[in-house]
Each structure stands twice: as structure tokens, then as C-alpha cells.
Amino acid sequence: MQRFVSERILVQVGLLIVAVALFASTFGQSFSSSDLAQSPMFFPRIILVLWIGLGVISLIQSFKSDEKTRQIASWPRIGIVLVAALIYTNLIGSEGFFIPSVGFAVISLLAFGIRNPILVLLFAVLVPGSLVLLFNHTLGMPLPTSRFSYFF
């Protein structure tokens, strides 16, 4: 049973579902030309069919194979780093570059096992701070700013 619900199988099934859904979505739209070569969906359909075919082959290979996915050494660490990085890339647009970068650096360093608070704070402030100084004030290429930038 474990063979059918492993991470490997779930990812493969996920890829297959995405491909099938995208392929299905190509039929519900109307375009100005339905000529073979002129249709905007002509090429993507070929690629999606190949993707689906290869996905099925890969899935069958995964069922047959005993190969195991590499074990995650620490779920909390990967979880924290993953979520922090995704939130970080989302926040830069609304909160500017500096504040999310400091926050991300603190979380990431702690997750990777750095426990010296002075080192963490120094790194977290100095690295983004020097980048702001370099790009905003030396190179004249402003990084995204936050609502608090007005005070500085």
C-alpha cells in the first residue's frame, strides 16, 4: 500500500493532473483562427500530449521501481525555511526589501542552527542594509520600499 501513496507517486500524479487539466482548458476557448498551424493552441496541445504520455510512463516506472525518495533530515527546518522563503518573496512587494529581508534572515539563520543572537542580528541587518546602501544610494537603482521608508 505504501508503494501507492509515497511522495514519489503523489508528485507524479500531481504532475499528470496538472497536465490533463491544462490540456482540457485548451478546448474551452475561442480564438480568431482555428487553422492547424495558425491556432494558438496547436503547439501547446502537442507539448501537453507529450507531457501526459511521459507522465504515464514515468508513473508506471515509479510503481515498478523500489527506489526511495531521499529522507528529509529535519521536517521543522525545511518547513520553516520553505514557508519563510515563500512569504519573503511575497512580502517584498508590499513591505519593501529591507524589513522582510531582515525577518527572513533571522528566521533562516535560526532554522539552520545559528544560535548566537548577536551574530544573527548583525548578519540580518548588515547584509540587507549594505544592499540597500549599495543599490539605492550608490548605483541609483532603488529597491522596493515600504510604508515606513518615508521616515528615513
Add this chain to the structure above:
Amino acid sequence: MLSSLPEAVAILLSLEGLLVLVVGTILGIILGAMPGIGSTVAVAIVLPFTLTMSQAPAIILLLAVYAGSVYGGSIAAILINTPGTPQSAATCLDGYPMAQRGEAGLALGWATVASVIGGLVSAVVLIFAAPQLAAFALEFGPIETFALILLGMTCIVSVSTGSVVKGLMAGMIGIFLSTVGGDPILGEMRFTFGNWQLFAGFNLLAVVIGVFALSEVFMRASTKQSTVSELVSFNGIVLPSLSMWKGRFKNLAKSVAIGNVIGVLPGTGAATAAFVSYAEGRRSSPNGDGFGKGEPDGIVASEAANNAVTGGALVPTMALGIPGDAITAVMLATLTLHGITPGPKLVEDNPVLIATIFSGFFVINLLLLPLGMLLSRVAAPILRVREAFMMTAIVILCAVGIYFVRGNVFDLLVMGGAGFIGFLLRRQGFPMAPLVIGMVLGPTLELTLRQGLILTDGNFLAFFTGHPIALVLGITAVAALLLPVVRSLQKRGTA
């Protein structure tokens, strides 16, 4: 191109030119020496700094970082048994045992000389081969170009590490991603689902940095923290004397040739070249028995080949607009950012720029010798930097780099998403290089296929019946696709 050489030399000898040559090579060596960064991330980190520069210095800076990082990878491989870049993995096999014997300086000396020679020969190959190839490709119409891109795609999958099916699938995902946004012929929107941010498609660099750099950070976070091997005693590089080279020139020449040939093949990359060359060296070198136990020929085979790839990989990138590997895919995207369209017309339309880039690449490889000797001492303490600081800095620097490409915050979201998906796929053994190359080649593949079909009234077979070049390229593509299948059948037969 030769007539533009005086102007090219003047640009290289200007203050800006000299500065980018030296600073770029230094940055490349240092970033390449840091395990976990690699050439692709090194180029991506430096990318935003080039956006304020003019075309030639910007490209030279990136080339210097590229060539420098490939060499820099050998420093970590020899001193701490951890390859700074994947292409230096083979160097560990003999470099570290030599270092453990107290010959770290000599091991780095072999690596430096082999790298410089490999890089210089590849620069000469680039200078002479790229214009010839570009001149030949000028005759290509859409059908020949389609066949050429198809060949490029099949080469990619035939050398996919691990599963060929997964390599092919990653390539398809890459091509599909390139179809998101405006259709190249009619301009109608596809797969945007009403999101205007997708009208221009996914930013290639955001995807590349996501699947390579960010996913690498996630991979590191998911595995046991690496314990860095003890730094061996090291008092600077010792260059091997001429007498020590006796009986090793054949191995060097063979490795340089392997690196150049593999470099030119799309999708292969320096890591493949290093291992192929290492295996060939082990087979043919008179010192083959000592491979893996600290044999200098092993270091020479690996380092000469991986540095020879740099120039070779730039040949199809510059002349045809087909990237040789993931790094050259990033270079290709960067060239476009700077208003340069790589391809057959590049050499004809921009002779001064091309002469500057090519001669600059030659100088960069010359600089590897003095700067390598100087920097190896500085780089050694950097190897002690903890992974936590390096990984955190990579994420922040990548965010800066991606933001400056288009000044678009949406690209940061794409980078984050690509990083997460890249992490999931890499854990299941999907190679990422085919995805990136698929994304780079996808638009041209689609455009030329559809143009070809319009020209032949929808008859796909006419692509090959009336076009001998396309026929030869098509047959080669099919052969490249079938090669792994035949190999695996042969393996089963002998098992």
C-alpha cells in the same frame, strides 16, 4: 571580426574594461570556491550589477564570473573535499588525497595550469568556430531552424542525468512554460487565466534562479547539515615544473578536446565533460592505476575538461542562440536583457561587440593563472563560512537580482514558486537543466514549426523531403533520441 580587433582591445584596455575583467574573475573564483553556490547562482548574483553597464563590459563581467567560478570550484574540491561547483566533483577524487598527503599546493597548481590551458584553448575554439557556425546558420530558414532546435532538444534529453523519461518530461514542462502569454504569431493570450501579470509570460531568469538557486537552498535545508571536512594545511599554489609534465601532455590534450566537444553539444555541461574526461584519462593514461589515490592526471583530466567547456558552450549560444547548458541559458537571457539577440546575425551585425566579448574571454582565461595563485590563499578561509550564512545570503541576493531584471515584484513570486516546484521535482530525480533549456528553446521551436507548416501548407513531411540540411539534422535528432534506448537495451542484453 578581425578588423574590429583594435576597437575591441581599446574597450578591454579602458578603465571600465580592465576593472570588469579583474573584478569579475576575482568574484567568479571566490563564488565558485564556496560550496553550494555554483556557476549558475554566481552569474545570477552578479547579474543586477551589470544592468547599469553598457553591453560589452556587462557581458565580459558575466563571462569572467562564469569562467572564474568553474576554476574556483577546484579550490574547495581540493582543500575540503567538497566541490564548489558540480563540475569540480571529479577533481575531489584525486585532489583531496593529494592534499591529505601534504601536497595541497601542488594539487591546486595542477588544477590551475590545466584550467588555464583548457580555458585558453576553448577561447580559441570560440573565436574561430562561432563565426563559421553563424555564417553557415545564416542560410537557415524556419524549417532548418526548427530541425536544429529539435536536435538541440534531443541532445538535452539524451544526456539527462538519471531517468531519460524524467528528463524528457522536464523538457516538456519547460517548453509548456514558454507558451504561457502571448501567442508568437497572432498575439492572442494563452494560459493566463485572466491574470494580466502573465501576459508577457514567465520571466526566464526568475524560473532559472528558482529551480536552481532557491531549490538548492531548500534541498540543503532538507538534508543533514554537511560537516565540512577538515581544511588541510595549505601554503599557496605550487606550479608543477616542466619535467613533471613529462608523459602527461597526451592526457591534457585529450581532456581539452573532450571538454570542447562536449561543451558545444547543447545540454551537456561541464560536469558531464569532467567525468567523461576523467573516465577516459583513467582508461588511457599510463598513470591510470593511480586514479582516485591522488594522481595528478586525474586532476588534469577533470579540470582541463570542465574549463574547456566554457568556451565550447558559448559557441552554440552565441552563434545559434542555443544554450549549451543551464549557465549559458542564463547568459542567453542576460544578453537579451542587454538588448543583444544571440544567433547567426549577431556576429554579422555587432562585429565590435563580438570581438570584445571573444578577446575578453581569452584574457579572462589568462587572468585565471595570476589571480588563481593570489586568491587561493584568500579563498581558503572563506571555505569555513557556515552553510547557514551562505544559504540565507543566496536567497536575499537572488531576490535582489530577480527584482532588478524587470523591476517587477511578480517575478519574485514566480521565483518562489519555481523554487518550491524545483525542490519537489529534484527530490524525485527530475533534472532541472532540460526544463530551463526547454523554456529557452520553446518559443523558437514553436515559431519555426508554425512558420514551416504555413510554408508547406501543413505538410510536416515536406520539412525533410525538400530541405537536405533539415533532413540531416532531423536524422541526427532521431539518432540522439534513440541512443539512450539502444544503450539501455545493450545493457540489458549483457546483464
